[in-house]
Amino acid sequence: MANGTDLGPLIRGDKGAWDGFVRRYAGLLLAAVRAVARDGADIDDLVQEVFARLCKDDFRLLKTYDPTRAGLTTWLTIVARSTARDALRRHHVRVTPIEDVPEAQLAVEDRHIEPIKFPEELLSPRQKLVLTMLYERDMEVTEIAAALKIDPQTVRSTHHKAMLKLRTHFAVEGRPEKPEDAAAKADRRG
Amino acid sequence: MTGPGDRTESVALWQKWRLEASAATERVAPDPLALAAYADRRSDDEAEVEPVEDWLAANPDAIDDLLAARQAALAAPPSIASEALIARACGLVPTPAGNVVPLRRAGARAPLWLSAVRWGGLAASLVITSMVGFTLGNSAYSNFAGQPAAEGALHELLDPPLNVFSEDEDSST
Helix, strand or coil: CHHHCCCHHHHCCCHHHHHHHHHHHHHHHHHHHHHHCCCCCCHHHHHHHHHHHHHHHHHHHHHCCCCCCCCHHHHHHHHHHHHHHHHHHHHCCCCCCHHHCCHHHHCCCCCCCCCCCCCHHHCCHHHHHHHHHHHCCCCCHHHHHHHHCCCHHHHHHHHHHHHHHHHHHHCHHHCCCCHHHHHHHHHHHC | CCCHHHHHHHHHHHHHHHHHHCCCCCCCCCCHHHHHHHHHCCCCCHHHHHHHHHHHHHCCHHHHHHHHHHHHHHCCCCCCCCHHHHHHHHCCCCCCHHHCCCCCCCCCCCCHHHHHHHHHHHHHHHHHHHHHHHHHHHHHHHHHHCCCCCCCHHHHHHCCCCCCCCCCHHHHC
């Protein structure tokens, strides 16, 4: 099996196999959880939640692992991070005092707004992902290329095509004016 | 790729699209194996890749999971777990039942000689208690009646005086 770990005895409930699995991967899960945890979070409790999720319901989650599709280390890291994030979300209760909420947000205005009919398939999933990484994660082209395992030129090309689609859809007149265009217009008037 | 002015415009367009389109469809999170498969890039099948990319675009935080998973696959884990943490996790799977010492069957009987000793001891204690009680009681009666104490409790027990159980008043003085 991937990473040299045979999960067969483990998912059959073999105690020795489980103990060996814990010893081998506890450090990995600890590192994964630590990266997600906020200050003050109990890291050990989060790691225990991850192990509990793995052996819950007769090792149901572990049984879904397929070594032909992904490495065990990769899979465990993703499971650990998502479990920790879910646990933190459950335990953390966000409280905002009402005095801190702007009045505008509390106001109720009776308006009928016609939702814009937007074609869901305007951008491909790859284009959406590239734009997200560029403009929301502030990642560089080379970082995106490494993350998506594609060529940097492919990233640039994907970005260019996506922006063309967005500009076309939102129409030229709705587009914010570039500073050089505004200056050129002022010269022509003057 | 783009100049600063172009980037500002691009960001504005992207944010506008995000506001108007991103909430339109609730995307189901892919299972961990699909995400891991995407991270390891073992498949270029669009049917598998596109749902993951679509979900990642809607959940940018998960991009960090992807990058962390790739990094973890390449390097040894930087953290070392404590023995307490390991023991706690090991405890999630109980020790198998084969090591449990079975209780004795209900209704199992002790050896015969042991029962005989127990019952014999109980009988002997009852006899001794009775003898002591009889002796003490008889001595008290004799003292009260002014009669000389008879020789030996055993004599009293085996050959009681003729007037012990008599109801005649004369015998009491």
